[in-house]
Amino acid sequence: MRGKFNILWVYAGFFIIFLYGPVLLMPVxxxxxxxxxxxxxxxxxxxxxxxxxxxxxxxxxxxxxxxxAVFVAVLSTALAIPAALxxxxxxxxxxxxxxxxxxxxxxxxxxxxxxxxxxxxxxxxGIGLSLFTVAAGHVIxxxxxxxxxxxxxxxxxxxxxxxxxxxxxxxxxxxxWRLTFPLALPGVISxxxxxxIISFDEFVxxxxxxxxxxxxxxxxxxxxxxxxKLPGVLALGSxxxxxxxxxxxxxxxxxxxxxxxxxxxxF
Amino acid sequence: MTDTxxxxxxxxxxxxxxxRRRLRGYGLLSPALSVTIAxxxxxxxxxxxxxxxxxSGFELDRTPTLANYAELVxxxxxxxxxxxxxxxxxxxxxxxxMVKSLVMSLMATLAVIALAYPMAYFLAFRVHRHKALWxxxxxxxxxxxxLLRVFAWKVVLGFNGAINSGLKTLGIIDxxxxxxxxxxxxxxxxxxxxxxxxxxxxxxxxxxxxxxxxLEAASDLGDSRWQRFRRVTLPLSAPGTVAAAxxxxxxxxxxxxxxxxVGGPGGTMIGNLVQDLFLKQNxxxxxxxxxITMMGIIAVLVxxxxxxxxxxxxxxxxx
Numbered sequence: 001m002r003g004k005f006n007i008l009w010v011y012a013g014f015f016i017i018f019l020y021g022p023v024l025l026m027p028v029x030x031x032x033x034x035x036x037x038x039x040x041x042x043x044x045x046x047x048x049x050x051x052x053x054x055x056x057x058x059x060x061x062x063x064x065x066x067x068x069a070v071f072v073a074v075l076s077t078a079l080a081i082p083a084a085l086x087x088x089x090x091x092x093x094x095x096x097x098x099x100x101x102x103x104x105x106x107x108x109x110x111x112x113x114x115x116x117x118x119x120x121x122x123x124x125x126g127i128g129l130s131l132f133t134v135a136a137g138h139v140i141x142x143x144x145x146x147x148x149x150x151x152x153x154x155x156x157x158x159x160x161x162x163x164x165x166x167x168x169x170x171x172x173x174x175x176x177w178r179l180t181f182p183l184a185l186p187g188v189i190s191x192x193x194x195x196x197i198i199s200f201d202e203f204v205x206x207x208x209x210x211x212x213x214x215x216x217x218x219x220x221x222x223x224x225x226x227x228x229k230l231p232g233v234l235a236l237g238s239x240x241x242x243x244x245x246x247x248x249x250x251x252x253x254x255x256x257x258x259x260x261x262x263x264x265x266x267f
Numbered sequence: 268m269t270d271t272x273x274x275x276x277x278x279x280x281x282x283x284x285x286x287r288r289r290l291r292g293y294g295l296l297s298p299a300l301s302v303t304i305a306x307x308x309x310x311x312x313x314x315x316x317x318x319x320x321x322x323s324g325f326e327l328d329r330t331p332t333l334a335n336y337a338e339l340v341x342x343x344x345x346x347x348x349x350x351x352x353x354x355x356x357x358x359x360x361x362x363x364x365m366v367k368s369l370v371m372s373l374m375a376t377l378a379v380i381a382l383a384y385p386m387a388y389f390l391a392f393r394v395h396r397h398k399a400l401w402x403x404x405x406x407x408x409x410x411x412x413x414l415l416r417v418f419a420w421k422v423v424l425g426f427n428g429a430i431n432s433g434l435k436t437l438g439i440i441d442x443x444x445x446x447x448x449x450x451x452x453x454x455x456x457x458x459x460x461x462x463x464x465x466x467x468x469x470x471x472x473x474x475x476x477x478x479x480x481x482l483e484a485a486s487d488l489g490d491s492r493w494q495r496f497r498r499v500t501l502p503l504s505a506p507g508t509v510a511a512a513x514x515x516x517x518x519x520x521x522x523x524x525x526x527x528x529v530g531g532p533g534g535t536m537i538g539n540l541v542q543d544l545f546l547k548q549n550x551x552x553x554x555x556x557x558x559i560t561m562m563g564i565i566a567v568l569v570x571x572x573x574x575x576x577x578x579x580x581x582x583x584x585x586x
Binding site for chain 2 (some may be wrong): 006008011012013014015018019020021022023025026029036038039040079080082083085086087089090092094095098101102104105106107108109110111112113116117118120123124134137139140143171172173183192194197198203207208220221224233234237240241244245247248249252253256
């Protein structure tokens with residue numbers, strides 16, 4: 001098949017350009033010395049990036065996003081580990097139904113999740129909006145992703161290893177810490193990174209559930225209305241895109257490498 | 268195994284062991300399950316409940332009523348005509364936006380499948396080396412900020428955007444093309460771009476699972492490449508393709524970011540109305556009724572679609 005001209009290879013090339021082209025224009029224009037995102041490019045500058053250091057409200061929003069994302073990543077992963085273990089290691093009646101139920105946030109539009117949480121927080125519980133309410137909303141959208149990542153990792157190695165450990169006299173807790181957890185570690189790290197990125201980049205739920213303090217995407221959205229803020233938005237956007245792309249690649253590489261070395265001889 | 272269980276002297280002990288394992292399993296599931304119940308099921312129930320209350324000024328009237336739903340279908344003698352379709356409703360905005368959102372989302376879904384299927388096919392049958400690298404290359408954009416990917420299209424299509432200024436620099440146009448941004452077409456393109464990476468994986472998985480000997484058998488029995496694709500590959504990849512279509516269609520009907528950023532006044536969708544009713548018009552109960560109705564309509568359409576194509580039969584067709 002190789003060496004032969006193939007229309008599918010051409011298609012794949014155009015597809016990658018279509019997928020990356022619009023997004024890559026953002027760093028191009030961010031480094032361009034002009035107030036509008038237009039061709040022809042005027043010249044190279046770093047001033048848009050330098051200006052970010054003085055923007056205190058942006059830095060504050062960044063810190064809020066960071067706090068929420070770390071909290072959400074840890075909490076969702078901590079909830080997902082036992083759930084993924086239960087769904088892969090125990091043949092539970094109703095397990096498939098429970099799994100489908102927990103995967104529901106994947107198909108419910110986030111605006112519906114956002115207003116539903118808004119209703120219960122404001123009208124029923126009567127508590128104020130804060131960074132905690134944003135974090136609560138993020139946990140519910142991250143949880144299905146974390147469970148999926150961990151399940152795919154746990155399905156990748158042989159359960160008989162755990163049975164052997166139990167037969168050799170280790171308790172359930174020892175087996176988990178000395179065998180299951182080290183083997184599942186790439187999945188755990190991948191799940192933490194995924195949870196972090198999803199929460200850090202999430203906009204709709206944060207937009208509805210944020211109080212006086214904003215997250216970075218909400219701050220970014222508020223800036224989009226002002227044409228004169230465009231260079232700053234492009235610079236910030238470029239950094240966010242590069243940062244999250246690097247984290248996703250790290251998460252994927254760790255998860256894939258983990259699967260490759262899952263045979264018992266490797267640890 | 269179950270036949271001999273009754274006469275097996277060890278059966279009671281084994282049953283106890285099974286029960287203990289199950290209890291441990293449910294115990295491990297319970298934290299995640301309780302969080303999902305507390306933060307998804309209960310809020311959805313609260314939203315449902317709210318849709319039966321009414322807002323009068325700043326007061327919330329908690330008498331159960333169907334008034335909000337009645338408002339959505341209250342008839343009027345004077346029809347509001349939208350694209351040649353007469354809506355005989357006194358408050359036609361939700362109905363029109365619902366139809367419009369469904370049509371736009373459907374178009375985006377069709378575009379996504381048309382773009383994603385050849386790419387998934389390419390990954391499954393043409394890429395032999397560095398497969399993991401290709402998959403990472405395709406999935407990375409999906410995980411990066413949705414808001415920024417949508418905003419990127421505003422940079423591309425805008426009045427002073429990349430396409431307009433690029434074409435002007437090249438001397439192809441004199442005046443910026445105004446039809447690029449702020450219309451339903453821009454929303455459909457942006458939605459398709461945002462979701463296409465997500466749709467490739469399920470299609471790819473179902474193509475990858477196809478037993479290659481079936482394809483050889485089809486060729487040996489005289490099928491041309493096209494016949495083989497239509498009669499073997501396409502039907503066997505149907506479960507993944509249908510799953511991909513639903514994973515795109517269901518969330519995009521209620522999308523908020525894309526119509527807000529690139530839709531303009533003509534490209535608004537039902538999600539914008541929900542946001543407007545909750546945050547601007549201070550009529551959360553009506554907003555709740557719109558959201559619940561939207562979810563109900565999507566659920567019914569998906570169920571009808573799965574029934575019409577015989578999804579259960581397609582999925583069970585394992586060769």
